[in-house]
Amino acid sequence: MFTTTLSKDAATALALLGKSDILKDAYLAGGTACALQLGHRVSLDFDFFTEKEFTTEIVLKQLESLQGFKLDETAKWTILGNLSKVKFSYFYYPYPLASKTVPFSDIELASLEDIAAMKIDAICSRGTKRDFIDLYFIIKQKFPLVKILKFYDKKYKRLLNNIYHITKSLSYFADADSQVLPKMFTPVSWEDVKKFFQNQSLNLARKKFL
Numbered sequence: 105m106f107t108t109t110l111s112k113d114a115a116t117a118l119a120l121l122g123k124s125d126i127l128k129d130a131y132l133a134g135g136t137a138c139a140l141q142l143g144h145r146v147s148l149d150f151d152f153f154t155e156k157e158f159t160t161e162i163v164l165k166q167l168e169s170l171q172g173f174k175l176d177e178t179a180k181w182t183i184l185g186n187l188s189k190v191k192f193s194y195f196y197y198p199y200p201l202a203s204k205t206v207p208f209s210d211i212e213l214a215s216l217e218d219i220a221a222m223k224i225d226a227i228c229s230r231g232t233k234r235d236f237i238d239l240y241f242i243i244k245q246k247f248p249l250v251k252i253l254k255f256y257d258k259k260y261k262r263l264l265n266n267i268y269h270i271t272k273s274l275s276y277f278a279d280a281d282s283q284v285l286p287k288m289f290t291p292v293s294w295e296d297v298k299k300f301f302q303n304q305s306l307n308l309a310r311k312k313f314l
Contacts, residue, residue, distance in 0.1 A: 105208050106143030109289065110136070114148065117172070117188040121150075122210030126166045130154040130194065131205045133214035133222055135234050135286075140208060141216055144241045146287040147234075149191035153214070157181065157196055167194075202255040216246050221256040228266065228273045233283040233294065240297045241290070249304050250311075267308075275305040 110118065114136070121127055131137075134151030138144075160178050167173050172188040181196030202221055205212035214222070223239040226232070243249055253270070257263035263270075277298055285294055 105140045106289075107140070109139040109143055109146055111146070111148065111190075113189045114150075117150065117190045117192075118209055118211065120170055120172075120188070124166070124170060126163065126170075127152060127211055129156045129158075131201075131212040131214050133219055135238055137213040138216070138219045138223075138238045138242070140213060141206070141219075142241050142245060144288065144290040144292075145234075145237065146289070150187070150193070152192075152194045153197035154195070155198060155200070163194065167192075199259050202259045216242055217252075217255045218259065220247060220252040221259045224252060224256045224270060225260065228269055230279045231273065233280040234286050236277070236280055236297055236301060237286065237288075237292065240292070240300060243300075243304070249308070271305050271308045274308070275302045 107115065130152040131154075132150060133153050134149065135145070135147035136150055139147040158181065160180065160183060164175065164178060164183055167183065167185070167187075168175070170187060173185060173192070174187075175183070175185045177184040183192075183194040185192050201215070201218055203215035203217040206215055207213075220239060220242045223231075223235050223242070226235045227239065239252075243252065247255075253263055253267075256270075260266075275298075281294075
């Protein structure tokens with residue numbers, strides 16, 4: 105694992121969570137789980153997901169027992185806050201894992217297969233610059249897009265219905281353009297990332313997915 109992608113505060117918070125029993129049914133996904141496995145950038149938040157429904161008040165009480173936890177917002181099956189100055193989120197996420205989780209420091213990380221599928225889903229909902237960059241490095245280092253779409257279909261069961269929207273979303277950057285590039289360990293140009301996904305989108309269309 106590329107532990108240098110974690111700030112000192114993030115490493116402390118993750119160790120604290122790992123020692124607790126709060127996240128026994130959850131896995132860490134998002135940018136931090138991706139960065140730990142690829143080492144390409146810094147990530148400053150923890151996004152935890154669980155397939156099990158939970159009572160927000162009970163989990164919140166457990167979290168509030170941890171030193172440094174501060175609540176920002178709650179809703180049904182959702183907790184948003186900070187832990188040791190690191191953004192923290194905990195969601196009920198009723199989609200099956202596409203692959204086994206990866207153990208790290210007493211917690212479970214989503215596999216790159218699942219992270220890639222979730223990045224596709226995020227990009228279809230006004231994806232951030234971070235989403236595009238993470239997916240870019242997953243494709244470059246691990247899996248071709250066509251294979252990632254199979255992970256997406258395994259997880260969400262809606263590739264056939266969404267393939268047109270996915271293809272269009274992969275070349276839509278209006279929201280991401282104005283966002284700040286995350287701190288990178290592996291240098292990358294946003295313009296190169298955009299050109300890459302424009303080509304990926306075009307290739308999908310040419311393969312008659314549409």
